[in-house]
Amino acid sequence: MSRFTGRMGQAGVMPIDPWTPNYEQAPGVAGGQEKQPYIDFGTDRLSDNEKYYSSDVLAKEWDKLLSKAWxxxxxxxxxxxxxxxxxxxxxxxxxxxxxxxxxxxxxxxxxxxxxxxxxxxxxxxxxxxxxxxxxxxxxxxxxxxxxxxxxxxxxxxxxxxxxxxxxxxxxxxKGWIFFSLDPNVGPLDDYLGERFRASVGAYDFRNFVRVYDVRQTWTTNWKASIEAFIEGYHVSSVHSATLTPVMDDYYTQHDMYENGHGRTIFPFMEPAQSYLRSVDGKVEGINEEMKLFLKAAGVPEDDYPTKWQDVKAAVIKGKRENQAKLGFDFSGFSDDQLVDDWNMSMFPLATFNAHPEGVLFQRWWPDEEDPRKTHYSLQIYAMRGECVIPSYMPIHPDADREGKKVLQPMYLEGMGSEALGPVVMEDVAFVPQFQKGIESRGFRGANYGEQEVRNRQFYHEYYRYMNGARNA
Ligand code: FES
Ligand SMILES: [Fe+2]
Known part of the structure; x- marks a missing residue:
């Protein structure tokens, strides 16, 4: 499949990403994931910082965007x-x-x-x-x-x-439920767009059931919250302890779809470039997370590779060979999908991290009147049945993997909790600090790099609604 397909030649679409490193250069990546054309959203500094704390802006968001979108x-x-x-x-x-x-x-x-x-x-x-x-x-x-x-x-x-x-x-x-407060909203399929829908064609979301559900109110603006979950640039600093030993945040693929939806593919089962630098490229053996992935792929312990460079191939081979034993049909998925993390965003308020066996589904919903509050929910959906889901996705002890018994949500007090898992905890610990800084009169506005193109894309769509162009 060509790396560049789709709306070539249209205004604002560039044939070449200005950022050179890409996912297909990551060690062990088989390639073949359709790459969407780069869309140039410019380089402007976004200096309207009041959008993070103004009640008037929030009221306008409810009027122009949040009551209009799916x-x-x-x-x-x-x-x-x-x-x-x-x-x-x-x-x-x-x-x-x-x-x-x-x-x-x-x-x-x-x-x-x-x-x-x-x-x-x-x-x-x-x-x-x-x-x-x-x-x-x-x-x-x-x-x-x-x-x-x-x-x-x-x-x-x-x-x-x-x-x-x-x-x-x-x-x-595909089983996901959407609503809109706008009685005249256009069809959902058009809103999601053909290319976005096609990109997740292999995932059998319709057969997923909710196995974990926690909710918490954060003391941050909803956009400030979401921004931390649609870019991987912060991974090497904020998640150096948890993610960088097993996930690369540099050789990634960012895809931007119509209407603000997006995707980043993060290579799993390989250390981040920053991690490799921190240990001078010397990684001893394979780590616990890699062992969990190998176990989930049905690889016997005696056959575990001794070098991290061989883990990805072993997981893919294990899943393919053991699919009957694992209770899962992987035949519709590419090799990379069996390992890597697909971070998808559905504009404006949700993302999911998709694996064939399970999805981490997150939402950041605005408060009705307080611009410094976000109503966060973290839900795990797993394929119906007994298949093993990625180890970073918790399962509630009351969850019914057949989906007949409905799981009640857990409402968490305060800000942060072990129930959010170690990675989200790192984000939650950090995001209020971000909120404080962006309210300073000394902050001249956001400057996004090419690892943050989806943030820029998010605001492009946001302004289309806020300026009335989206519904004109
Ligand atoms: S019965 Fe509902 S408000 Fe009176
Ligand atoms: Fe994060």
Whole structure:
């Protein structure tokens, strides 16, 4: 496959990345991942720092962007049967998403049409009808008003109005559920774009089930939070202890898709260039993380390679040869996909780190009115069944790998927790410091390098919404 495909020749599209190192130069990479054309988002310093702390900007974001875009909020297997529902709190809104027959889903504002009370409190549940706690109006789970006590005390002019729940636009892609507060939003498939959807064609997301779910409110702006998760430039400094022994952050592939979605492929099972420099290129044997990957690939301990340079090939060979024993069909995946980390972002509020067996799904949702708050959620989705998922993805002891029993989220107090895992903990420890600095009058604005092209792409899309161009 050519490294450069797609929208060649269009304005703003350059045939050659200005940054020379690329993923296919990483040791052991087989290549062949379709590389999207580089899109030139310029080199300007982004100096509108108030977007990180201004309440006025946040109000405008809710108006122009957050109420207009498609927002990924969960997965069809979170509501595994007919009449299952989930409640999604988004800014000042609360939305009920309900499973109908088969794969059908529908969504309504979680708001009683009598006098506006929130109806449902639980995150997940199963019900054929919902009863408002205030005066006990009840609604069927397809949104129709079913009963109001003391009906005879209402005049006919009131009763003949539409008193049903207000619908919300909702759709699915490969099992992921999206909603939009904009009733006139365009089709979800167009929003995601053909190239983005094609890029994850091999992953069987539809058969993933939620096995871990933690949520926490961070004391940072939502964009400041997301920015730390769509670039790998900080890995060598912030994650030197955890990631650099097993993941390269230099020979990476950054792909930018239409409508702000993106991907970075990080080579796994090879030390970062910064790590190799720190040990003068001398790495003794293979480390514990590499052993876990080999074990997960069904490689017997006696056959473990002695040099890190051979680990990637051994993992790939192990997964291919042992797939029946591992309970997984890897045939649709490229060799690199069996090992490497695909960091995908779905504009504006979510990323997932995808492996064939599991996905780390993260969301950073803005607060309704405080620009210095982010409502963070970290969820792990694993392929249904018993296959081994990457060792950095925790599984909750209550999780049902068949997905029949719905896992309740854990709400964490404070900022940071061991429950977030060691890598995210390093980000959480650092991000508030970033928030403090960007509020300084001494900060002249952000200067992005080519390892941060997706941050630049993020803001390009962000401004399209904020300036009204996206929906013009
Ligand atoms: S507000 Fe819901 S029944 Fe009165
Ligand atoms: Fe990080």
């Amino acid at each position: 927002i990924v909020c969960g997965h069809i297997n979170d509501i595994p049967e007919e009449h299952c529902y989930m409640k999604v709190d988004y800014g000042r809104e609360s939305i009920l998403i309900i499973r109908g027959e088969g794969d059908d889903i529908r969504a309504f504002y979680n708001v009683c049409q009598h006098r506006g009370t929130r109806i449902v409190k639980d995150d997940f549940g199963k019900a054929r009808s919902f009863t408002c706690p205030y005066h006990a109006w009840s609604f069927t789970n397809d949104g129709k008003l079913a009963h109001l006590p003391g009906r005879e005390t209402f005049r006919e002019e009131v009763l003949c109005r539409n008193l049903d729940l207000e619908p919300v636009r909702v759709d699915q892609w």
